[in-house]
Amino acid sequence: MRKIGIPEIEDIATGAALLGAGGGGDPYVGKLVAMGAVRDCGPVTLLDPEEVPDDALVVPIAMMGAPTVLAEKAIGGREYQQLYDMVSRFFGKKIHAFMPIEAGGVNSMLPIAAAARLGLPLVDVDGMGRAFPELQMVTFTIGDISATPMALTDEKGNSVIFETITNKWTEELARAVTMSCGGSVSVSLYPMSGAQMKQYGVRGIVTRSQQLGAAIRTVKTAQDPEGHFLEFTGGYKLFKGKIADVLRETRAGFNFGRVLLEGIGACKGRTAAVEFQNENLTAEVDGNIVATVPDLICLVDTETFSPVTTDALKYGKRVLVVGLKCFEMWRCPAGIELVGPRYFGVDTDYIPLEERYKEVCQHV
Amino acid sequence: MYKLGIDVGGTNTDAVLIDENRNVIADIKCPTSGDIYDGILAALRTVLSVSGVDKRQIRQAMLGTTQCTNAIVERRNLAPIGILRLGAPATLGIPPMVDWSDDIRQICAGSAVIGGGFEYDGKELAPFDREAARAFFLEMKEKGVQSIAISSVFSTVRSDHEAEAAALCREVMGEDVHISVSSEIGSMGLIERENATILNAALWKVAQRFTEGFAQSLADEGITNAAVYLSQNDGTLMTMEHARRYPILTVACGPTNSIRGASYLSHLHNAIVIDVGGTTTDFGVIQNGFPRESSVAVTIGGVRTNFRMPDVVSIGLGGGSIVRLRPDGTVTVGPDSVGYEITKKALVFGGDVLTATDIAVRLGMYQLGDPSRVSHISEELARKALAAMRAMVEDAIDSMKVSSADMDVIRVGGGSIILPEQLAGAAQVIKPEHFGCANAIGSAISKVSGTFEQLINYDELPRDKALEQAKAQAVDLAVAAGAIRDTVEIIEAEDVPLAYYPGHTNRVKIKAAGDLAN
Numbered sequence: 001m002r003k004i005g006i007p008e009i010e011d012i013a014t015g016a017a018l019l020g021a022g023g024g025g026d027p028y029v030g031k032l033v034a035m036g037a038v039r040d041c042g043p044v045t046l047l048d049p050e051e052v053p054d055d056a057l058v059v060p061i062a063m064m065g066a067p068t069v070l071a072e073k074a075i076g077g078r079e080y081q082q083l084y085d086m087v088s089r090f091f092g093k094k095i096h097a098f099m100p101i102e103a104g105g106v107n108s109m110l111p112i113a114a115a116a117r118l119g120l121p122l123v124d125v126d127g128m129g130r131a132f133p134e135l136q137m138v139t140f141t142i143g144d145i146s147a148t149p150m151a152l153t154d155e156k157g158n159s160v161i162f163e164t165i166t167n168k169w170t171e172e173l174a175r176a177v178t179m180s181c182g183g184s185v186s187v188s189l190y191p192m193s194g195a196q197m198k199q200y201g202v203r204g205i206v207t208r209s210q211q212l213g214a215a216i217r218t219v220k221t222a223q224d225p226e227g228h229f230l231e232f233t234g235g236y237k238l239f240k241g242k243i244a245d246v247l248r249e250t251r252a253g254f255n256f257g258r259v260l261l262e263g264i265g266a267c268k269g270r271t272a273a274v275e276f277q278n279e280n281l282t283a284e285v286d287g288n289i290v291a292t293v294p295d296l297i298c299l300v301d302t303e304t305f306s307p308v309t310t311d312a313l314k315y316g317k318r319v320l321v322v323g324l325k326c327f328e329m330w331r332c333p334a335g336i337e338l339v340g341p342r343y344f345g346v347d348t349d350y351i352p353l354e355e356r357y358k359e360v361c362q363h364v
Numbered sequence: 365m366y367k368l369g370i371d372v373g374g375t376n377t378d379a380v381l382i383d384e385n386r387n388v389i390a391d392i393k394c395p396t397s398g399d400i401y402d403g404i405l406a407a408l409r410t411v412l413s414v415s416g417v418d419k420r421q422i423r424q425a426m427l428g429t430t431q432c433t434n435a436i437v438e439r440r441n442l443a444p445i446g447i448l449r450l451g452a453p454a455t456l457g458i459p460p461m462v463d464w465s466d467d468i469r470q471i472c473a474g475s476a477v478i479g480g481g482f483e484y485d486g487k488e489l490a491p492f493d494r495e496a497a498r499a500f501f502l503e504m505k506e507k508g509v510q511s512i513a514i515s516s517v518f519s520t521v522r523s524d525h526e527a528e529a530a531a532l533c534r535e536v537m538g539e540d541v542h543i544s545v546s547s548e549i550g551s552m553g554l555i556e557r558e559n560a561t562i563l564n565a566a567l568w569k570v571a572q573r574f575t576e577g578f579a580q581s582l583a584d585e586g587i588t589n590a591a592v593y594l595s596q597n598d599g600t601l602m603t604m605e606h607a608r609r610y611p612i613l614t615v616a617c618g619p620t621n622s623i624r625g626a627s628y629l630s631h632l633h634n635a636i637v638i639d640v641g642g643t644t645t646d647f648g649v650i651q652n653g654f655p656r657e658s659s660v661a662v663t664i665g666g667v668r669t670n671f672r673m674p675d676v677v678s679i680g681l682g683g684g685s686i687v688r689l690r691p692d693g694t695v696t697v698g699p700d701s702v703g704y705e706i707t708k709k710a711l712v713f714g715g716d717v718l719t720a721t722d723i724a725v726r727l728g729m730y731q732l733g734d735p736s737r738v739s740h741i742s743e744e745l746a747r748k749a750l751a752a753m754r755a756m757v758e759d760a761i762d763s764m765k766v767s768s769a770d771m772d773v774i775r776v777g778g779g780s781i782i783l784p785e786q787l788a789g790a791a792q793v794i795k796p797e798h799f800g801c802a803n804a805i806g807s808a809i810s811k812v813s814g815t816f817e818q819l820i821n822y823d824e825l826p827r828d829k830a831l832e833q834a835k836a837q838a839v840d841l842a843v844a845a846g847a848i849r850d851t852v853e854i855i856e857a858e859d860v861p862l863a864y865y866p867g868h869t870n871r872v873k874i875k876a877a878g879d880l881a882n
Contacts, residue, residue, distance in 0.1 A: 028668065032458045032555060039462065068871065069484050071553040072518050075457030113457060155454035156490070182483035242765070264762065302763075318763060 001051055004112060004122070004206075005043040009034045011213030016108030018212055018233070018307040019205075019324075021296040023279035024104015024131035025067035026309060031105075033075045037113035044112055045121040047097060049203050052123055054195035056096035059087055060127065061111040064152070064174055065184030067311065070106060076155035079186035080114035086151040086161045087188055099123040099197065101138060101190065103205055104131035105309065110186065122206070127190065129202035129327035130296050132339055133254055133278040135174065136167040139327065140190050142334045143200035150174060150189040154181035202327045219305050226320065229305050235322035236357045238283050238290050239272040240265050240302060243317045254278055259313050261321070264302075272321060274299065276310045281344050283321055291323040292341040294330035295353040298322045323353045365423045365882060368590065369808025370407060370578070371621060371801070372400050372429040378804035379407035381415050381422070384882065386628070386809060390415035391801040400431065401577040408585045419586045423882065427578045428595035428617045428807035435570045436468075436615070436665035442566040443511050444473040446504035448497065448533075449558060450480025450516035450525045454489055460558060465666050471566045473509045476500040480525040481517030484819055484869075489517055492525045494532065501536035512537070513565035515546035515558040521819055523547035542568040542609075549610060551817055552871060556670035563667060564612035571611035575604050593810070593880075597673055599624045599654055600813035600877055601846070615664055616673045618803060623648040623655040623674060625806030626774040629796035635772040636764050636790075638757065639802065640779035642684040643701040647677045647760045650774075654855050654877070677763060681756050683779030684710065685720040687749045695748035697723075697756070711737045720782040723749045730781040754784055761789045776802035813855070813877035814841020820859075822868035830872060831857065838876040847878030 004012070013027035013034070038044065052058060061080065063070060088094050097120055100111045108126075115122040127138035135147060147170045153159035160177055164170045170189070178185050215232040222228035230237055241261030248257040256277050263270040272285045280297035283290050291297050299308040302318040329335055331352060337343065340350045366389065371378045373396060380391040392410045397403035404427075412419060435441050447460045460475045478500070479493035504512060512533055516526045526545045533543055544565040550557030579592060594607035595617040602613065619639070626637040627650040639646045649656040655674035662673040680699025684706040688696050702709040702717050709715035711722040712733030718741070724730045726738040726746045765771055773790040775783050776799040787793050798805065816838040820830045835854050842852045856875040 029458070029553075029555065032462050036458045036462050039459075066484075068552060071555070072484070073451070073454040073481075073489070074554065076453040076455070077457035078453065155456075157453065182485075182487070182489065 015209035015212030020104035027105030030109030621806030625802035852878030
């Protein structure tokens with residue numbers, strides 16, 4: 001158990017944006033929502049998963065919709081009380097604690113705001129250990145935990161809670177509500193018991209985000225910032241280059257695209273490409289795949305080492321492409337089926353990052 | 365007819381005169397004064413006497429200044445303001461100024477978040493709460509506040525509520541109140557736009573001082589036939605009236621002007637520009653005649669905004685950089701510098717500090733001061749120092765490039781004499797005439813522009829048509845700002861698809877710019 005205040009929020013936001021692997025939104029607005037709540041209501045208590053009773057009701061909080069809409073409408077602040085009331089009423093039981101569903105600039109922050117505003121603790125756990133584009137892409141799906149009852153509310157006070165027959169339907173209904181409500185809503189989904197959270201959750205993710213954020217904040221003071229960055233992230237350097245082109249396309253409400261890189265520094269003369277669907281899916285160097293989902297492919301600024309989201313990819317930007325190992329549970333067959341390369345239409349087997357790196361990338 | 369360009373920097377005030385064919389007639393430098401008036405006056409007198417130009421023939425006068433930037437960074441002369449946001453019940457989770465540091469938060473005399481604003485598609489988010497707005501304006505009036513920042517959710521899509529609030533503000537607080545409206549200042553992203561609007565509101569006194577100082581110095585020198593303009597961040601101009609209302613738009617005009625001036629002087633539209641000062645060197649890129657913009661949000665004095673700013677990399681190398689021989693035989697240059705004291709401290713000027721300028725003189729790259737005072741320096745040391753400078757500059761050049769192909773490099777600024785004639789990664793290194801006053805020249809040749817930005821659903825309006833319409837609107841905006849229609853070009857076009865929408869909603873942003881009508 002420890003407290004999360006304003007300085008911790010800064011670091012968690014940066015670290016979570018890195019773990020967003022290109023998605024998860026710009027941490028700026030999310031950070032302000034959390035800061036606003038903590039300024040109003042005081043610091044948040046962060047619980048280790050082991051500190052949560054097995055029969056306690058634990059509820060993830062997130063937002064659904066376009067980060068660009070969130071950047072305009074932000075959060076009203078009363079959404080969390082509404083979600084709390086709906087979910088508690090549904091179960092006839094009080095919510096014990098909130099938790100994040102994913103690591104990413106936005107959704108790592110909103111549960112902190114919710115916890116602060118309602119005076120509830122936050123659990124140091126999530127359901128991805130990174131960000132993914134679709135609702136069913138959580139470790140809880142592997143554990144057969146339902147996404148519903150899912151509660152949604154907009155900043156105006158409109159709210160709905162529903163149950164569905166499949167997570168596909170959940171996604172469909174949630175999207176329709178999101179659109180009607182103006183493009184962004186606050187949600188709670190995958191309500192679960194403390195026992196389920198402990199069995200399937202990605203533990204320590206808030207703390208890991210904070211450590212990564214703190215390290216990025218101070219990386220410039222290191223003798224060899226790049227080496228230091230790779231060391232503290234446990235990252236594999238896949239490529240370093242300048243963005244030569246960004247191809248974007250919207251299909252079925254997702255941002256698809258491909259960013260082409262021309263090598264700089266030791267990678268001079270080589271090329272790389274990163275495919276994305278909100279989050280980065282695959283990285284290729286000179287035509288060879290060097291990393292795929294569910295491992296994390298992160299682009300960071302070569303000077304500041306701050307994460308670059310797929311929304312911010314822009315011609316001429318200089319980036320370091322880094323691979324990070326995903327949460328172990330994603331590497332089991334059920335995990336690969338859910339979030340492996342083939343699910344995203346990439347015709348390749350999943351080979352763990354460290355093995356691909358050994359084969360192709362060690363000369364970088 | 366002549367154009368007058370003035371650049372008020374931290375150390376020097378530069379002035380240039382160019383004729384209607386854009387030939388540089390004269391360029392001079394004077395020290396900047398505490399109140400910018402005396403420095404400008406001195407610069408005007410000098411440039412007029414050097415050129416012998418008839419003052420009545422000066423038809424356009426342009427000023428570039430960092431006064432606003434300095435005021436924000438130094439928290440100086442900022443006026444107390446009221447902050448009104450239309451967006452409740454949305455946005456209440458983020459109060460205005462939530463992440464500002466305490467020393468600058470004090471400028472806020474009061475703030476309110478009230479009903480109003482729109483959804484992304486232009487639907488009303490909440491009705492404009494007129495009564496709450498009136499109450500807030502009355503409160504601000506009682507407190508003696510003279511400047512109000514108004515922002516609203518999705519005002520980049522629809523600005524009706526902001527306009528209504530501004531009209532009401534005038535009604536309640538009187539015609540003299542200064543009103544800053546977010547839709548006219550920033551782009552998408554409420555908080556960054558609101559931040560920029562707040563800064564703008566707080567700058568009205570600073571703006572009043574420098575616009576009046578400039579107008580007064582022109583009048584006092586008898587330059588009365590000139591239309592007067594200010595340079596903005598993006599290399600385009602605004603009128604004095606506009607500058608008084610939107611002073612925040614001047615904050616990055618310094619590097620922009622120097623990049624554009626360098627491009628003009630060298631006749632290159634695509635190149636890397638190296639501006640060497642006394643302490644630092646700025647690297648920028650000119651792309652199709654305009655400075656390449658930064659892709660990251662720009663922070664001014666700790667406040668995040670979403671302005672368009674030039675993409676500039678600075679390194680600690682300048683004419684006054686201190687050169688040191690280490691015990692292991694290596695030589696370092698900078699990042700510390702003797703700065704403006706170079707004319708006292710550098711060896712060639714009779715001082716006792718070995719500087720980058722001394723190295724250039726020792727190696728015969730430039731004639732300056734007393735060369736005999738550096739003849740004792742060993743050629744080996746001088747060569748090592750030059751190699752160190754070369755490595756710093758070549759690294760920075762490489763980091764600015766978007767491909768491995770060699771690019772033209774233009775070097776400008778008073779300190780640029782320390783750079784070698786040849787640089788790796790450069791197709792050619794050009795040192796244009798009048799290189800010392802590139803920024804004043806950039807100011808004199810600024811264009812006028814118009815920017816169009818909106819969310820458009822390509823299912824309702826096909827992409828080709830949408831872009832065509834958006835471009836036409838941007839061109840109209842540029843012409844409205846004073847551009848000659850025939851010269852207006854689209855200088856930036858961007859459409860970004862928005863996730864999670866059915867259909868194909870895109871954020872479309874088009875910028876057009878053209879030459880200023882004579």
